[in-house]
């Protein structure tokens with residue numbers, strides 16, 4: 001069998017904000033779309049050219065046949081920057097989007113200004129759990145995991161108070177392509193970015209949700225401690241989608257970090 005050449009995918013992207021502002025690229029998590037950044041949009045658009053995109057296999061982006069690697073996801077970001085004629089950008093990524101961001105920052109430092117990594121990890125074992133989740137989703141669809149995923153995205157108090165947000169996020173997971181979701185689970189199963197951390201020179205803000213069961217604060221502490229210029233912020237009363245649960249804390253922290261010279 002001949003090897004299939006990996007090619008960047010033309011990911012679906014939405015560009016808004018200040019056309020003359022510095023570019024910020026927002027990279028989504030597993031099972032979400034660019035809409036996961038809704039609570040950041042107004043604050044960032046005032047200052048930046050905001051580029052939100054759907055990771056391959058998600059939202060309106062193509063769903064190429066798997067397996068994918070973390071380098072494929074990083075290549076998609078570089079292709080997006082090329083397509084939009086952006087020489088350098090700030091990168092902000094949550095969970096899988098944070099992993100993609102770390103890989104780009106380590107591998108293509110010439111394309112990156114400052115980065116923010118939310119609720120993510122340089123490695124997320126056990127590998128078997130991701131492969132099991134991929135198999136479940138291929139067999140039963142993303143609808144089968146939507147409720148349990150969203151229970152890790154938000155704290156129980158938030159979910160019982162904000163029923164419409166709960167529904168919005170469950171629908172987002174359930175609308176994700178099963179093949180795309182499963183192939184990205186396989187990216188997480190195989191990825192290990194721990195050796196990349198010391199090559200990340202971009203000033204890095206690592207943001208953890210204090211109650212995140214998926215990527216607990218210790219994962220962000222590992223990142224902040226091992227990149228060249230890292231800072232850790234632990235956000236109270238938030239789980240995995242801390243940006244959606246605590247925008248009033250996260251938005252000013254992002255802006256303050258990205259606007260530093």
Ligand SMILES: O=C(O)CCC(=O)CC(=O)O
Nearest residue numbers: 029030095096149152214
């Ligand atoms: O959110 C991600 O991109 C990966 C971690 C995850 O899937 C959280 C979870 O649902 O357990």
